[in-house]
Amino acid sequence: MSLREEILEVSKELLIKEGFSKLSMRRIAERADVSATSIYLYFKNKDDLLLALIEESIENLKASLMEVVDASKGFLMQLEDMARAYIEYALNHPQEYEIIYMVRPEEMPKYPKEKFMNIRSGYELLADIIREGHDQEQIDVEDALINAYTLWAQLHGVVSVILNKRLDTRIPQQQFIEQALENIIRGFVMQKTQA
Template identity: 65%
Template sequence: MSLREEILDVSKELLLKHGFSKISMRKIARKADVTATSIYLHFENKDDLLLALVEESIAKLNKVLRNALDEAASPIEQLKSLTDAYVDFALKNPQEYEIIYMVRPEEMPKYPKEKFQQVREIYELLAGIIKRGKERNLFDVEDPLVSAYTLWAQIHGVVSVVLGKRLDTRVPIERFLDLATDHIIQGFIIQKTPA
């Protein structure tokens, strides 16, 4: 592991444990057993370090989603694949997931406008699938981009219940995830009335 990766790992741990306002370059250096000066060789300041964590986590999620996408599959199958990949990423990488979505925005440095493109890629990918589904008369939606954000908000809610340990203990996690994601996707599909 490179020094940069080690610094990012330590920073991630401290960020999630104490919050952005309570970590410092000195604390990161102490925990990583390096000098603060060596951190500044890789990162301009604490904001730069946090933005690197966010960017790295988003890149990992983007890669997972793109790898899950079968271009030949129907839009319904693609939505299911992306939803499953998203949930799987969140459960297997809870720290990265939390950094992307759950770090309190008031503590975060302002995310540079040009970096938002990486975040938008996820929603644009999803909106494209929803648009194709609408064109094929599979999805009942008005605005594919709004629908993409709505779908992601719903999936985020499902994942947050599991990661936050808020799920009723009588409900098996796997069953909850399967049924919840299926219900969300079904909400977009045009229901055919039997003849």
């Protein structure tokens, strides 16, 4: 394993075990048994390293979503499956999920915004399913891509509130998730009474 890979591996371990706030260059270096400056031989700076971690997390998230795609199911079912898969991934891999949204593009202008758009194919995947629903006149949407983004945003909001521990203690997490899923999905279903 190259040192670059070693650094990435160790960084990921550290991220998962100790969280984003403990992820410092010197700690990574220590764990990898090299000097901190060696990291700069393989990454321009910390943001560059984080970006590599982010991309990996995005790949994992996308893979999780891909797994539940099953064209034989109805699209409503697929929509719900994907929504559940999204939430599940986020809650099961909190650090890996959060790092995706933690690092802010505006704070690292060196990188093209495109880098952060790697997740794009994930949206396309969602857009495809939404389009399918529209074709079968069971989902009431105009622009599938925009709706994919709104769906994604709503899901992100749900997991974000949970991960940031902003949920009222009076509210059971699972019930919150179920209610949110219900409301979100219903927001996409065609209202035939209006048509």
